Amino acid sequence: MPADLAVIGLGPLGLPLAQAAVAAGIPTLGYGTGPESGFLSPAELRRMLSGGFRPTTSPDGLGRVRTAVICAPTPRGADGGLDLSGVEAAARTLAERLRPHTTVILESPVHPGTTEEFLCPLLEEGSGLRAGRDFHLAYSPSRVDPGNRVFTPAGTPKVIGGLTPACTESAAAFYGRLTDKVVRARGLREAETVHLLETNYRHVNIALVNEMAVLCHDLGVDLWDVIRCAETKPFGFQAFRPGPGVGGHAVPQDLTGHAGRGLRMVELAQQVNSGMPRYVVQRAAALLNEYGKSARGARVLLLGVTYKPDFADLQGTPAHEIAVRLLELGAAVSYHDPLVPSWAVLDRPVPRVDSLYEAAAEADLTILLQQHRTYDLQGLSVKAQLLLDTRGATPTGAAHRL
Structure with missing residues (x-):
């Protein structure tokens, strides 16, 4: 059976997406150059393979799918910004094989404007096709929480923003097969900024309780009891808990040097958490x-x-x-x-x-x-x-x- 979906990047973002697609009955091609087993148990991988998942290191099949989702990692680079080399490599590989009417979706964490200003030219130049006319282009922030057994992809609303309204609807039709609710953003930049807000919200609030942990220790106050009591408030408060630092793949973005002015609160949160x-x-x-x-x-x-x-x-x-x-x-x-x-x-x-x-x-x-x-x-x-x-x-x- 030919694959209907190609997931490019088999890491902590791409594999859960491929897993959800296979569970929804979508034949899925997983393209990546690294091992995927580190993020899946052997039993999960066996179920995916029996359900129509085909992992490969050959890009040949990318030109025979209706939807291609780029889930390349974007770690923090040496200059402190996001390293887009993985997205660039994925785009160039896909562009050489891109066919008309394909829907291309970016899920990698990026700065607002990246899909239109960085990804789109790569796809158009490499394929000779025009985004919004010959193929659909959209962005959807990944909301994967690895290991979370409560909030699955099917029960987590998916935000989508397209280059054109038709691009948005094409991406919505795809994600509608995976999740119970699709949320349409006004466009690419709005959808990209959703991820920015969600990631920074987590880091800023963790930084607040981390500072509270230091303060409460100095004051001889039991912060954990303070949080236990505070979270009984039914409005205006969400409980976050301190820890030894913040890890994971979602990098906080203060946009310093990117948007004319940075997010000072995010910059301070990074200092506290680090x-x-x-x-x-x-x-x-x-x-x-x-x-x-x-x-x-x-x-x-x-x-x-x-x-x-x-x-x-x-x-x-x-x-x-x-x-x-x-x-x-x-x-x-x-x-x-x-x-x-x-x-x-x-x-x-x-x-x-x-x-x-x-x-x-x-x-x-x-x-x-x-x-x-x-x-x-x-x-x-x-x-x-x-x-x-x-x-x-x-x-x-x-x-x-x-």
Whole structure:
């Protein structure tokens, strides 16, 4: 059966889209040059393959689909902006094979204006076709939350903005097969800015509670109890919780140097959130000192090194900087994570412990960085000599909280 959809980029954005499409009965071609199994369990991948998913590293099939969705990564570049090289490579590959009447959709996180000013010329130049006349072009911000079992693609509204009204409707017809609700934006830039707002909203609010965590520790106030009480307010408040930093693939965008003026609040939020790994290490050193131990030579066990719970992804994880800073202080660092069989920092492997309780009992300090479901935090708090909980996940009074 020929593929009806091509997903270009089999990473944390592309694979969930392909998975949802296959579940909806859409024969799907997955084009990528990297392994996809890191974001899917073997059982999930088998189900997709049996349902019509065809992963490939050959671009030949891209010219035989009705819809092509670009999900290339756009990490932060050396200059602090978004690196669009993945989008460019995907566009050039697709353009050489683009046929009339195809619908091309970009889902990669980008600055407003990128689809029309950057992607569109690449597609037109490489194909000889005209966007809005010969093929449809649209943008749809990805709303994937990897590992979330509550909010699935089918139950998450999809925002779409097209180059023309016809482009919008073509993209809406495609996404209407995957989700219960399609939301039409006025155009490409509005749809692109939706992702900007959603990502920055998360980072700004996390930065607020991270600052509150530092303040409350200094004041001797239990922030976790403050949040518990505050979230009972039925309006005007949404609970966010502090942590050791912010990881993941969604990069906050302050648009400095892009739109004439930047978003000052986002820039400040980035400063606050990027400073949390340093603060965690300061707290760790202070705790060791309180108990008559020095960070130099201390055995420190890190629990959960992925950027989010129950998901095997290390992208942007604050655990990396925390490990680096502890090593610089002279600590002997080891880790436990049921989802990460091996982990390296500063180009050298970090020892992985197998017996969690035994390792926690031997460590001078155990730091909970990610609360995977498999962790028995009550039992852990009993076994650990000294436990620093950066997620507020342990029972009250069972550990030192961030």
